[in-house]
Amino acid sequence: MTKVIDGNAVAEQIRSELEGSVETLADAGSRPGLATVLMSEDPASETYVSMKQRDCDEVGIEGIHVEIDADAPAQELYDTVEDLNADEDVHGILVQMPVPDHVDQRTVLRTVAPEKDVDGFHPENVGRLVAGDARFKPCTPHGVQKLLEHADVETDGAEAVVVGRSMIVGKPMANLLVQKEPLGNATTTVCHSHTGDLAAHTREADIVVAAAGVPEMIDGSMLKEGATVVDVGVNRVDVSERRSEGSQTESDEADTEKGYELVGDVDFESAKETAGAITPVPGGVGPMTRAMLLYNTVKAAGQQEGVDVDLP
Incomplete structure (x- = not known):
């Protein structure tokens, strides 16, 4: 009998265990914060971001969402990310891909601060993964x-x-x-x-x-x-x-x-x-992809706030 691996059940278990980690951080005076940035009119991207924000609400992570007009200059996206890098209430940043053609995706990935790169795509984090010292696993x-x-x-x-x-x-x-x-x-x-x-x-x-x-x-x-x-x-x-x-x-x-x-x-x-x-x-x-985004956000908050948290 072939075993069908239920990703919904495993993801639910991970989210449930993360709730305790979020409360540990909250008790220490810092609730984890995840910022999502959307520069697209693609309905699928809008749905993905909405689901990620809903996941944050379920486990107690503070969700921050920023929308940028798809026709805006690329620099507006880069500046938005830099502002989020400087925001101490934001522990993780996710720029929803794809971005418009006039925006350079590699520049976007390099602009996110490595310690807030909960996707794990910044070149520094990619290098750490290959070296066996991952800050965040994708x-x-x-x-x-x-x-x-x-x-x-x-x-x-x-x-x-x-x-x-x-x-x-x-x-x-x-x-x-x-x-x-x-x-x-x-x-x-x-x-x-x-x-x-x-x-x-x-x-x-x-x-x-x-x-x-x-x-x-x-x-x-x-x-x-x-x-x-x-x-x-x-x-x-x-x-x-x-x-x-x-x-x-x-x-x-x-x-x-x-x-x-x-x-x-x-x-x-x-x-x-x-x-x-x-x-x-x-x-x-x-x-599981969505659950591990929450995992990385909680991990990032613990690292930035100097709080030891148990991760599932």
Whole structure:
């Protein structure tokens, strides 16, 4: 029987445990503060930011939200971030990506103070991660590690394949898996769009982390029997096309109204016939990304305020 790893349940447990850490800081006179900055009219980005602010409210983190007109000069965004860097009530800063084309993303990432960079994307924090001295682990890869831990998946000595090489997931995920520390020590291969025979690699893997952004690119035939499969992909697929292809087994009224459904980078139905454990989409990695953002914010507050806090 394949184990379906419930990301919602694990994320809820982490949020619950973080509430005690937030109260520890509040008792010491400093409630953690997370600032989100949105410079976009993209409805999905607006939804993501709203969810993150709601998460803050649930655990007692002070949420600060700043919106900047998408047509405003890039300097307005940079100045806003600098103001938040100087605000002692703000312990973590998240600039929602993507930013408009006229804004340089790398400049944005470099402008956030490293000690408030709860995404873990500042070059200083990337370097510390690679060196094995992470200040903040990027939220999605860290969330994957937590899922593996809660599912009792042994990474030490395992063959792991990460499919995707983005700075957000693929590269930091591979770095975390090879680190000489708990939830690391795996022999890790990174595959990507130029990999000649992807299946040849995934069939040898004890752990597969799919993060390429290609709908259902990995199916059960590409997996080793009993492998653990973590699906990071979130892709919108047209419902009518899937029905015409015969790949949708049940009608979902909500998806029909939206005209799309969410699928991962893994063909869940075929993969679960081979895998020993697998994450679903939705309800797998997604909730963990948000939970680990809260984790990093609480950690940042503890570091900046000089307060020891227990982290889950």
